[in-house]
Amino acid sequence: MSQDLPTTSYALLGLLTFGDDLTGYELKQRADRTLRFYWVSPAMSQVYTELARLAGHGLVSARDAGPNKRSSKYRITAKGRRELATWLESEPVEFPTLKHPVALRLLIGHLVDPATTIGLLRDYLGSLAARRAELAQVRESLRGRDDLDQPFHHPSLVAEWGLEYFDSERDIVEKLLRRLEEQG
């Protein structure tokens, strides 16, 4: 029965488990707010492709709302919920993948002068702070709906995890930067 879909498909399906029905467009917005920080934010076109696939497997159902067959809302089906729970329990869970262009550039730092590397890391600290602020705003927006029995309890746990990750990354890079500045 287990369908074995790509992970992004399960991720989008998961975003439909919070008690509301969404259009493809709205689903993309939710992905931009949450999924982006620890998975990917799929392109608009892929959201529609995935919704069509999920509907083909009977994991979501489409319901027309607007007058012109537009704005159809998607709802997760009972089968979709079972499928998601099975996926969640399936072993083994893949190890996280990190694609870190900054670390990658630091690796070949011997090709350029130290000032370039230092500038690279300073820029990174800036974008890290900006990204952290975005996530902090998301976390704040869940306040009041994040109690133990409320739908956004787990999303808020994940958001807090992300904030701690950003803080730790900042600390590590700051320390590294001090080290490079002393050498250079």
Add this chain to the structure above:
Amino acid sequence: MSQDLPTTSYALLGLLTFGDDLTGYELKQRADRTLRFYWVSPAMSQVYTELARLAGHGLVSARDAGPNKRSSKYRITAKGRRELATWLESEPVEFPTLKHPVALRLLIGHLVDPATTIGLLRDYLGSLAARRAELAQVRESLRGRDDLDQPFHHPSLVAEWGLEYFDSERDIVEKLLRRLEEQG
């Protein structure tokens, strides 16, 4: 002059800047040891594809060594070094991408019982420790070749960054786990 290759291509090219010439096979091994932790470890077939592309752009040169036209070693060219330095200085550097299947599953923890989520995180702590041990071994293997002016100075900085990341991730997950255990 800037070629604008995929990042994996620059990454593999970067692995050829440490003073030795490598066969495709050896390059794959080096990627498995280092690149894997903060980028990806490309499939064997892709390594050969990328080497062919790099050679086509004149960024690496192939030199036959074996009798049967096999075991040809690849060496980065002067043009390749210039290209890499340009890439390193190019702005802006992309923000890291994290694909975190564990966080993704935690997000929809409301679909399963707490024990499942707790088990998931415990498993993750285990694989995290294993991965950290692998990286620690890599870092140790660089000792003696990691001084300021030596080729593996920057790789060792990156490895230490990775070790600190793993430690921080472990701390965050352990705290989260305690929180879930108290609730459940």
Add this chain to the structure above:
DNA sequence: ACAGCCATGTAACTCGTTACATGATTAC
């Protein structure tokens, strides 16, 4: 002789992206 590793490559395929096309609704 056989296993296991070294070594290279092609073909088919999936995932996901960007570019493009189209049109409705809302706010000013």
Add this chain to the structure above:
DNA sequence: GTAATCATGTAACGAGTTACATGGCTGT
């Protein structure tokens, strides 16, 4: 009226994977 946003989709492409095919070299 017109710009911005809402909304949905198709087509072409690129990056990267798995499966497959091939054969040499090394140790026991």
